[in-house]
Amino acid sequence: MKFKGVIFDLDGVICFTDKFHYQAWKKLADRLGIEFDEKINDRLRGVSRMASLEIILEKSARAYSDAEKESFAAEKNDAYRALLENMGKSDVSEEVRDTLSELRARGVLLAIGSSSRNTPLILEKTGMKQYFDAVSDGNNITRSKPDPEVFLKAAQFLNLAPADCLVVEDAVAGIDAGFSGGFRTAAIGEATNYDRPDYKLTTFSDLLKIVD
Ligand code: BG6
Ligand code: MG
Numbered sequence: 001m002k003f004k005g006v007i008f009d010l011d012g013v014i015c016f017t018d019k020f021h022y023q024a025w026k027k028l029a030d031r032l033g034i035e036f037d038e039k040i041n042d043r044l045r046g047v048s049r050m051a052s053l054e055i056i057l058e059k060s061a062r063a064y065s066d067a068e069k070e071s072f073a074a075e076k077n078d079a080y081r082a083l084l085e086n087m088g089k090s091d092v093s094e095e096v097r098d099t100l101s102e103l104r105a106r107g108v109l110l111a112i113g114s115s116s117r118n119t120p121l122i123l124e125k126t127g128m129k130q131y132f133d134a135v136s137d138g139n140n141i142t143r144s145k146p147d148p149e150v151f152l153k154a155a156q157f158l159n160l161a162p163a164d165c166l167v168v169e170d171a172v173a174g175i176d177a178g179f180s181g182g183f184r185t186a187a188i189g190e191a192t193n194y195d196r197p198d199y200k201l202t203t204f205s206d207l208l209k210i211v212d
Contacts, residue, residue: 003211005165006103007154008060012045012170012189015092015126017084017116024080025056028072030106035059042190046171047117048144051075067115077118084118087125099205100131108211109133111154113167115144122148134158148181155183164209170199186210 013016022041029036034191036056044052053073054173055062064072103110111134112119119137122200123129134157148162167178170189175197178185187197199210 002109003164003166005111005158005160006207006211007107007111007113007136007151007158007165007167007183008118008132009046009167009171009174010023010112010122010167011116013156013168014096014112015027016120016127017087017118018170021052022079022084023083024076025052025073027079028076029056032060032072032104035098042172046115046145046169046173046177046188047140049077049117051144081118081121083119085124087122088156089127092128094205097131097194099207102208103211104131106211107157109160111136111158112139113154115150118138134164145171146176146180147176148183151178151181151183167200168207170195172196 008014011021021044026036034056043055050073053069098108110132112132114137117138119135134154134155136150136157140153143149151167152162155165162182165183167183167185169178169185169187169189171174172191172194175185175187175191175194179196184198186199186201186207187194188201191197192200201207
């Protein structure tokens with residue numbers, strides 16, 4: 001078996017919460033009169049909440065105090081969680097569910113490796129917790145992607161070596177994190193435009209051809 005485990009990013013891979021992140025940041029940026037578009041948003045993929053805010057504030061005409069930044073991050077998170085409230089089982093595609101079930105049936109261990117501190121809420125809302133043998137997220141790390149910490153912890157939770165695991169990512173920062181942690185990587189979505197991933201997925205179920 002080429003891979004004993006697969007570690008999935010959450011936002012933009014398992015479900016499309018990346019669009020909610022965008023909407024919530026956009027709301028804050030508009031209120032502050034700061035330019036923000038999809039191109040800037042792509043730089044936020046995989047990056048922690050505070051690091052994302054710093055990227056958005058690069059376009060700000062004025063500087064903000066740490067206390068103001070804390071309150072902006074909380075404001076964004078409130079808007080984001082309000083959007084998550086409406087999520088349900090139908091926010092994860094049949095294709096994703098079927099692929100995960102098939103990988104499990106093949107005896108492959110599955111984990112989440114996400115920078116998001118909202119991971120538990122999203123897994124609960126979408127009813128996806130049962131598919132994963134381990135969850136490593138923003139609540140158990142001190143360094144966000146592109147640091148490999150979140151994936152190294154996920155591999156540890158699975159009791160597997162990084163060399164035995166595939167990391168699936170939609171973010172350039174996540175592909176870099178996987179690479180520097182000694183994992184092989186598969187890109188989906190935005191990250192397929194990057195030249196570093198070992199594999200590029202046209203569609204999620206392509207994983208079944210890679211992980212056999
Ligand atoms: C990542 C997203 O999964 O989680 C980032 O790609 C986000 O856009 C990060 O900033 C942190 O998320 P949260 O939910 O802890 O604010
Ligand atoms: Mg992502």
